[in-house]
Amino acid sequence: STTRRTGRAELDEHAAGVNTSEIEVVTTEGNRSHAEFMENVRQRLAQIPGVEAEVGQPISHRIDHLLSGTRAQIAIKLFGPDLATLRTKASEIRDEMAKVEGIVDLIVEPQVGVPQVQINMKRQEAAAVGLRAEDLAETVDTAFNGHVASQVLEEQKTYDVLVRFNDSARESVESIGRTLIDTPTGAKVPIAQVAEVRVDQGPNTINRENVQRRIIIQANVADRDLGSVIGDVRSAIGTNVQLPQGYFVQYGGQFEAQENASRLISILSIVAIGGIFLLLFIALKSARSAVLVMANLPLALIGGVVMVFISGGTLSIASLVGFITLFGIATRNGIMLISHYQHLMEEEGVSFRDAIVQGSIERLNPILMTALVIGVGLIPLALGAGEPGKEIQQPMAVVILGGIVTSTVLNMLVLPALYLKYGREKAVAAAKEYAPDGKFAAVRD
Template sequence: ITASTLVAMTLSPALCAILLANQTLPQEGTLVSRWVEQLYRPLLNLSLRAPQIILGLALAALVTAVAIVPSLGRVFLPEFQEKSMVNSMVLFPGVSLDMTNRAGMVLYNSLKDNPLYEWVQVRAGRAPGDADGAGVSMAHVDVELRDTALKDREASVKQLRESFLKLPGVAPNIGGFISHRMDEVLSGVRSAIAIKIFGSDLIELRKIGEQVRDVIEPIAGVVDLQLEPQLPIRQVQIQYNREAAGTYGLRMEQLSDVVETALNGRVASQVAEDQQLIDIFVSLTAKARNSLDAIRAIPISTPTGETISLSTVAKVDYGMGANVVNREDVSRLIVVSANVAERDLGSVVGDIQAQIRQNVQLPNGYFIQYGGQFESEERATNNLLVYSILAAIAITVLMFFSVKSLPATIAIMINLPLALVGGIVSIVVSGGVMSVASLIGFITLFGVAVRNGLLLVDNYNNKFAQGMLLKDVIVKGSLDRVNAILMTAITSALGMLPLAIASGAGNEILQPLAIVVLGGLFTSTALTLLVIPALYAKFGKRLMPTQKNTGIKASFPYL
C-alpha cells in the first residue's frame, strides 16, 4: 500500500506529463463506460424518486445478515488438505512394547493394500532422550494419502478412522501432521478439543473425567474421544525410612541420587575419541535390578565409609499407583480430548459445554477449562474485534478530515455494514463456516468499501461547492464516479478471484479470506451506488459541508 501510494503521487503524474501532454483526449466516454452509465441511470433515478425504499431495503439486508451470524459455524482455521496423516493409537497402560507392535502390525496389514494410501508405517517405542515422549502403550501409524484420496479427503479420513476402530481396546486419534502439531502447541494435546479438568485427588479426577466422556460421547460430530489414561498400575515402590537413614547419616537426596543412578543410569563423564565426546554411562546391569531382591540389595555408602543395602533404610515392594500424574500451573489435571468431523468446531464445543453444565456436578475445588483450537479461535476473534473497532475509528477520523462534514462521514462509513452483508452471504454460500481467515477478510474489506464511498461523497462536495443544484450534484456526481468505482471494485475482485477459485493443499487459509472480500465488494459497490444517492436525496443539504455566501437551492421538483 505504501509503495502504490508513493507511485500514484510521483510516478503517475510524471508519466501523464510525458505521455499525455500533446495528446487530445476523447470528450466522450468509451463504449463500456457509456453502457455502464445507461444501466446505472435508471437505478440512480429510482434512488432519487424513492429513497425511503432503497434505504429500507438496505437496512433490511443488514438486519438479515446480522441475524444470520449466530447460526454460522466457527472454526479456528479451515481444515488443511494434508496428505501426510500422523495417527496415534493408545492401548491400555501397562501393556508391553511387543503387544503395542503387534497391534500396530495388525492395523498395518489391513491398510497397506488400500489403493487410497501411498504408504503406511508403524512407529512404537522411544529412543532415550527423545523429545516426543510417550509410553510403550502408544504407537503412531503414519499414512500418506494418494491424490485420489484427496478428491474426497473427508470420506478417506472417515474410512481410515473406521479401520482403527475395528481393533478392540485401541483409542485412535486421526489427523494430519500440521494439524496435530498445531493442536499440541495450542493446548498440549493432539486434538482439536481439550477439556481440562483440574483438581487435587487423582481418583476424583478420573471419576469426573469418565462422567464428561460419557456425557459428550453421543454428541454428533465428536470423534476420537479419549480420556487421558491415568490409571492405577502395578509398580515397584521404594519408601524411605527417614529415621533409619538418619541413623547412618544419610539424607533423602543422597539416597535418591544413588537409586536413580542404579536403576536409570547417569552420565558420569566423557572421553574424547576420534574428535568426538563419548558419554560414560554408569548404571547397574539388568540382572542386578530385575527383581525386588536385586533392588533391595543396591549398595549404599554411608558417610562413615560403611556399605549397607537399600533394604536397610527403605522398604521395597510392589504396590498400586498412577501411571502418570500431569500438572498445569501446579494443579493436577486430567484431559478429555476429541476431534470434530462433519460439523464445525464452534457448534460442537457449544453442545459439549451445554451437556457438561447440565449433567456434570463438580465438587468444591474442581473446575474445567476448554483448550485447543476453540480457545484459540475465541481469543483470536476477540483480538480481531478490538483491532476492527480501532481501524474503524481511524478510518472515521480520516474521512471526517477529508469531507469536513460529520453527516457526510457517517454516510461514507455506512459502507462498512453494507460490505458486511456481502461477506456474510458469501460465507453462507460457501459452506456457512467462519474462520479467523474470514475475519481477516472483513478487515481487509473495510478499506476498499470506504474508498468507494469517499469517491462519491468527495465528488458531491466539489460539485456542491461550484454552486450546482443538489439534484444535479447527485446525478452528475454519481455518473462521473460510477466508472471509477466499478473499475476499482472489479480490479480488486479480479485480484482475489484466483485465490477464491483455487483448490488443493496450501490454499485453505487464503480462500475464505478471498471469498469474504469478493462478496463484500459486490454488495458494498452495488449498495454504495444506490444508498449514498438515496441518503443525499432524503437528507439533502444537511450532508454537505457548510458553505459561505451561497444561495443554493436544495429541493427536487418531484420530491
C-alpha cells in the same frame, strides 16, 4: 507417498513412546469431497482393534500443537492431585463428549499402570541407624542409574566413568533388598532392613502443567462449527460431571485461540472504524459527509452476513477479517462518489442536484469494474470449501464476495439519496467557498 515416525525422544518437548506413530500420506480424493474422504478414513481406521486414531492435515496438526500442545481442535485439560481420580473423571468427560454431535477422533491421553519396583522407606528403622531419606535415594540412584565418578582422557576425548551395580544385584526384589548401604556410624545394613522393596503397579507417565498434574481429553470437529460444539461440550460436562474439590477443567486448542483472536479483532475493528471516520473527515472536510459515507458499511454487512448463512452459518476468524476488508472497500466507493460530487460543484459549477446525478453516472463504471474484478478473483476461493489449503481463504472470500454485491448495488442507490437529503447545506456552502470566481451563480440548490 507415505512417511511414518514412531515415538519421540525422551528429551523432546512432547516425548512419546513407541506405542504412538505419526503417519503422513499423500492421497487423491477423487470424486469425493474432503469431508467425505476424511470420514471414510476414520471409518476404516475404527475397524482396527486397539487403535485410537486422529485424522487431520499436517499443517493444522502443527498449528493445534503450538496452541495447546495437542494435535486436535479441542483440548480439554483436567487438573488435579490424584492420578487415579484424574483417569476416572477423564473417562466420564470422554463419555459425555461422545454424545455431542460433531465430535470425532475422541481420545483420552493414555495413562496406564505398569509394573514398577517401589522402595518405601521405613522411617523408624532408618532413624534408628541414622539414615536419611536422601541417603537411601542416593544409593538406589547409583545402583540403578549409575553415578559419574570421574572422567578418562583418551586422544583428546573425554569419557565418563560410570559406577553402578552389576546386573545380579538388580535382577530381583530379593537381590535389591540384600544391597548394603552405609550408615553414619560406619556400619552397613541391607536395604530391606530400612525400606520395603516390592513390585507394584504405577503410572507409566505423569504429565504436569504449571506444576499441576493433568490429563488431556482431545477431539476434532466434523460437520459442525467449533463454537457450537464447544458450547454443547461445556454444557454436558458442567451438568453431568461432578469434579471433587481441587479438580478443575481448562478448555484449549483452536477454540481458545479463536476466542482470543475474536476479542482482538473486535477491538481492532472499533479502532479501524474510528480511523476511517477521521480520514473521511480530513478528506471530505465535513463530519456529516463522513457519516454519510460510513452509512454504506451496514449495506456491505448485509451481503456478508447472508453469504455466511448460505455457506453454512459458521462465523470464523477468517470471516471477521473478511468483514474488515469489506468495510475498507465499501468506504472507498463512498469516497469516490461524494468526492466527485464536491469536485463537480467546486470546479465545474454544477448545481447540487445535478452534481449528484452526473457524479453517480460518471462513477458507475469505475465502481462496477472494481467490484467485478474483485468478484471474479474471489469466486475460485469461495467455491473451494473443504479443499486443503483453503481453510482461511474460503470463508474470507465468501464474506467479501457477498458484501461486494450488496454494497455496490445499494451504494449507488442509497448514498446519493442520503446525500441529496442530508448533505445539501454543507455541500453548497463548501462549493461556494472553494468555487473559482465566476461560477458562484451555477452553485445553487
